Amino acid sequence: MSIGSFLLRRLGSGALAILGVSILVFAFLHLVPGDPVDHLLGGEATADQRKKMEACMGLDLPAHEQFIRFLGHVADGSLGVQCPDPKGKPTVAARIAEVFPYTIQLAFAGMLVAIVLALPLGVIAAVRRGTWVDTLATATSLSVIGMPMMLLAPVLLLVFFIWLGWSPGPTETGLGALVLPAIAVGVHLMAMLARMTRSSMIEVLSEDYVRTARAKGLPEGRVLIGHALRNALLPVITVAGLQFGSLLSGAIVIEKVFARPGLGLTLLEAINERNYSVVQGTVLVIAVIYVAVNTLVDLAYGLADPRIRRG
Amino acid sequence: MKAGIKLSLSGRIGGVMVGVFILIGIIGPWIAPYDPELVNLEARFLPPSSEHWLGTDVNGIDTLSQLLWGARSALTISLTVVSVTSVIGVSVGTIAGWFRGATDEVLMRIVDVLMAFPGILLNIAVVATVAQPGLGVMIAALCANGWVSYARVARGEVLALREREYIHAAVAIGASHVRIMARHLVPNILGPAFVQMAFAFGAVIMIEATLSFLGLGPHLSYTWGAMLDQGTTFLWRPGFMHYTLLPGLAIMWVVLGANLLSDGLRDRFDPRHRGRQ
Numbered sequence: 001m002s003i004g005s006f007l008l009r010r011l012g013s014g015a016l017a018i019l020g021v022s023i024l025v026f027a028f029l030h031l032v033p034g035d036p037v038d039h040l041l042g043g044e045a046t047a048d049q050r051k052k053m054e055a056c057m058g059l060d061l062p063a064h065e066q067f068i069r070f071l072g073h074v075a076d077g078s079l080g081v082q083c084p085d086p087k088g089k090p091t092v093a094a095r096i097a098e099v100f101p102y103t104i105q106l107a108f109a110g111m112l113v114a115i116v117l118a119l120p121l122g123v124i125a126a127v128r129r130g131t132w133v134d135t136l137a138t139a140t141s142l143s144v145i146g147m148p149m150m151l152l153a154p155v156l157l158l159v160f161f162i163w164l165g166w167s168p169g170p171t172e173t174g175l176g177a178l179v180l181p182a183i184a185v186g187v188h189l190m191a192m193l194a195r196m197t198r199s200s201m202i203e204v205l206s207e208d209y210v211r212t213a214r215a216k217g218l219p220e221g222r223v224l225i226g227h228a229l230r231n232a233l234l235p236v237i238t239v240a241g242l243q244f245g246s247l248l249s250g251a252i253v254i255e256k257v258f259a260r261p262g263l264g265l266t267l268l269e270a271i272n273e274r275n276y277s278v279v280q281g282t283v284l285v286i287a288v289i290y291v292a293v294n295t296l297v298d299l300a301y302g303l304a305d306p307r308i309r310r311g
Numbered sequence: 312m313k314a315g316i317k318l319s320l321s322g323r324i325g326g327v328m329v330g331v332f333i334l335i336g337i338i339g340p341w342i343a344p345y346d347p348e349l350v351n352l353e354a355r356f357l358p359p360s361s362e363h364w365l366g367t368d369v370n371g372i373d374t375l376s377q378l379l380w381g382a383r384s385a386l387t388i389s390l391t392v393v394s395v396t397s398v399i400g401v402s403v404g405t406i407a408g409w410f411r412g413a414t415d416e417v418l419m420r421i422v423d424v425l426m427a428f429p430g431i432l433l434n435i436a437v438v439a440t441v442a443q444p445g446l447g448v449m450i451a452a453l454c455a456n457g458w459v460s461y462a463r464v465a466r467g468e469v470l471a472l473r474e475r476e477y478i479h480a481a482v483a484i485g486a487s488h489v490r491i492m493a494r495h496l497v498p499n500i501l502g503p504a505f506v507q508m509a510f511a512f513g514a515v516i517m518i519e520a521t522l523s524f525l526g527l528g529p530h531l532s533y534t535w536g537a538m539l540d541q542g543t544t545f546l547w548r549p550g551f552m553h554y555t556l557l558p559g560l561a562i563m564w565v566v567l568g569a570n571l572l573s574d575g576l577r578d579r580f581d582p583r584h585r586g587r588q
Contacts, residue, residue: 013423016420016424017423017424017427017428020420020423020424020427021424021427021428024424024433024436025436028436028437028439028440142567142570142571143563143567145566145570146513146562146563146566146567146570147563148517148520148521148539148559148562148563148566149521150520150521150524150536150539150540150543150559151539151555151556151558151559151560151562151563153543154539154543154546155555155556155559157546158546158552158555162546162547245429246429249429249431252431252525253524253525256524256525257543267435268525268526271435271439271527272526276440279439279440283432283435283436286428286429287427287428287429287432290427290428290429291428
């Protein structure tokens with residue numbers, strides 16, 4: 001496959017995924033039983049109130065026109081209006097834009113924590129393969145993968161904020177307040193990447209070029225970092241990239257525990273307010289970032305390694 | 312077939328961990344000392360005692376009873392979701408792999424879209440549109456996208472199997488599509504499906520707890536996720552830490568056990584993976 005058709009194919013499947021997500025997100029509001037207007041206004045609303053709300057949400061239009069209207073809101077970037085009070089409140093996009101940077105910050109910090117901890121852990125486990133160090137590293141990774149964020153995050157908060165007082169409190173948004181949430185959100189990925197680094201390193205360490213490097217008398221540190229890790233890194237970085245989206249969904253739990261503003265907290269608030277346009281908008285934004293990052297990682301990987309393109 | 316399954320040590324440990332959970336899930340409600348929803352405001356936040364072994368919660372409900380009933384609820388949801396999704400997924404994957412062509416293309420595009428964004432987001436979106444999410448809604452939400460990984464793996468297996476001689480032979484003697492799929496294909500792709508089912512058994516419990524924790528689950532105070540929610544709310548309260556730890560560790564126990572069992576099964580069914588992880 002040529003680079004051109006490879007790019008087209010990947011971009012095409014990314015676009016298809018986003019279209020599919022839009023349809024799904026739209027469908028939720030209309031396929032599930034029950035009337036969203038009832039949810040919003042309660043049973044005792046007057047006919048006039050109901051009419052206004054239906055008009056605001058566009059529920060008085062036929063389904064295909066509603067979908068076109070929804071796509072229009074996506075296209076013009078407003079993502080729709082907030083229906084209980086369209087004049088008093090800004091658009092859905094404005095509400096999301098307000099909290100968006102916090103979640104992105106958290107996701108990047110989580111990614112950083114994961115990579116910085118996972119690489120040494122994985123390399124040491126691979127080099128000391130079969131020893132107690134390896135067993136300990138594997139056991140740690142396995143238990144961390146099984147540990148719910150809803151357990152880890154409160155425990156971190158309890159120990160480092162309530163008991164030790166080292167961390168700034170939740171609801172603060174400075175860099176210091178980012179540390180605990182970042183650890184909580186990144187530690188699952190850390191465990192996953194550590195295991196990947198280990199198996200990838202073990203494979204690479206048996207390659208001929210590593211033996212050659214050793215044979216020509218390179219110090220072991222340079223063999224490990226310069227020759228082995230460099231080559232073992234590609235699959236690890238790819239997985240890290242593909243998991244960026246899971247950090248975004250993990251952020252929902254973390255933002256709730258730390259009462260940290262962000263996409264996740266906004267989504268939960270919107271669900272409680274029964275503000276469906278905001279629910280739709282938030283879900284769509286998270287999904288689009290996820291698809292976009294995955295497509296970019298795929299593209300980068302395909303460009304870096306021609307073997308992928310042929311598959 | 313059962314006698315032939317020899318698992319690694321860690322796989323067997325995982326199996327025992329899952330077994331203990333299933334046992335507690337079955338007998339839990341019978342041995343629970345109290346009603347898990349019996350509010351007693353005079354007995355709020357009691358420390359562990361001989362009457363309440365693990366103390367009581369904000370509503371004076373016995374914590375041990377909540378944990379035991381929570382195990383039942385987690386077990387019910389997980390078993391249901393895993394059974395439904397594995398049957399749907401293996402069927403869809405087998406059909407796609409056997410018929411190929413347009414059927415395959417359509418089914419796999421659906422799988423692609425569902426796999427293109429984080430599953431829990433879809434679960435949240437489904438649950439969020441219902442005013443009073445009950446157990447049924449939760450199960451439906453988890454089933455909505457739970458089947459896709461089974462479908463993808465089953466399709467890959469069937470694509471490889473369909474070129475085998477015994478399948479050609481079955482076609483040659485005039486066996487129907489349904490017969491070939493049900494008698495010749497599905498039984499031979501069950502190994503990988505078991506691996507996925509064991510893994511999903513833990514994963515479903517984790518997702519279910521996450522949804523309950525976010526306040527999107529059934530309105531039951533005793534699910535492990537709801538307990539974690541309450542534990543987090545009263546985190547500042549001295550002597551209430553166990554209320555966060557216990558359900559959290561219970562979830563960890565099941566997920567860890569399920570992962571170990573799944574790894575063990577994978578080594579058993581797919582020797583290429585042996586010792587690599």
